[in-house]
């Protein structure tokens with residue numbers, strides 16, 4: 190398969206499409222303009238001949254006038270005489286087109302006797318006898334086309350001929366004609382100019398596009414490098430409009446990387462968790478059994494310690510198992526506030542032990558589809574982290590609120606906040622900064638949040654402490 194550069198490919202496509210479109214559109218436009226011009230011309234010619242018939246001194250054509258002493262002269266002389274009476278009026282007629290001619294034809298003399306807007310003696314000299322075709326042999330006003338017209342020395346014309354009647358007899362014609370060859374040439378000239386202008390504009394647009402594409406490509410390459418090097422979040426593009434999108438991509442990449450890690454760990458958890466727990470349970474049972482024997486009375490405290498450690502190991506495995514991707518969940522319509530109130534005694538016991546206070550601010554929120562057990566776990570894990578972050582004591586606040594179609598669950602503590610180098614690693618299984626921490630608490634929370642189709646954000650508060658916000662969609 191031939192691989193070509195995106196910008197080149199786009200440009201070729203863009204040029205091709207725009208050119209075809211331009212050509213198609215301009216040809217169609219040209220054709221429509223020509224048709225319209227012809228229709229307008231026809232209308233104009235009809236009106237104009239009527240106007241000429243009213244204003245020109247055509248009475249000179251009538252027999253009465255013609256026979257006043259001129260009948261015995263030769264036809265050429267008669268034409269010149271008539272012309273001398275008609276032509277001055279012709280010269281005064283204004284016609285708004287350089288491609289139009291008008292005039293008067295005498296049936297008796299079979300010649301044109303006056304021509305405008307510029308007098309043309311050569312035309313006056315032409316003795317008709319079919320030279321003008323059937324132009325001056327009509328009974329009624331007629332619109333028509335004539336190729337190779339003598340009137341315009343071989344050009345194609347669009348004409349309008351109006352008979353002049355005198356005592357029920359046609360004594361002549363008023364005609365007007367448009368040189369279509371000239372009109373076509375004029376239109377073609379204008380068309381070429383438009384096409385040239387359009388092509389220049391197209392080239393400019395393409396160059397601009399090319400520039401934009403190159404800039405975009407450069408920025409995206411830099412962004413891709415930043416993502417690979419883990420600096421995606423801090424990347425700031427020079428193209429300000431791109432930043433929200435890049436920020437979003439970077440967040441999603443982080444989220445996907447985290448999910449990926451969770452999935453791998455989860456799959457491992459599912460397969461080995463049970464296997465480890467079973468022997469532990471057996472050992473615990475034996476320890477309890479032997480520890481209760483009289484002979485080992487003096488080692489009782491050691492046995493209790495061993496059992497406690499085994500319980501701790503078991504708890505870790507339970508946490509680990511809850512990371513499993515396909516762990517069964519039991520989703521029901523439930524009230525988040527109720528779940529929080531139910532675990533409050535447990536939380537208070539914890540907070541009191543560490544000299545902390547718990548504060549609840551639970552607002553009216555709608556029902557959500559929740560797995561109660563895992564949410565309890567989530568609340569306990571986050572609250573425990575908060576307490577552990579405040580060894581000197583402090584206040585831990587849990588609040589719920591609803592906003593548009595979302596429900597927010599937030600936890601605020603007054604601890605030291607989360608260091609910048611830690612914040613990106615949160616949720617990685619077994620990542621901990623605590624001496625006796627396991628590093629599964631937040632990994633489990635992320636999994637629970639994900640299974641609820643919710644989203645968790647973690648930030649440091651300006652006044653100190655950390656804030657965890659879980660956003661549920663209704």
Ligand SMILES: Nc1ncnc2c1ncn2[C@@H]1O[C@H](COP(=O)(O)OP(=O)(O)OP(=O)(O)O)[C@@H](O)[C@H]1O
Nearest residue numbers: 574575578606621622623626627628629630631655
């Ligand atoms: N509220 C908080 N304030 C400051 N740091 C926090 C807070 N919550 C979490 N952290 C940091 O995140 C790390 C990971 O937390 P996580 O709950 O996943 O594990 P852990 O608390 O260390 O161990 P455990 O598995 O026992 O919960 C913690 O070690 C701590 O450095």
Ligand SMILES: [Mg+2]
Nearest residue numbers: 570574630631
């Ligand atoms: Mg923890």
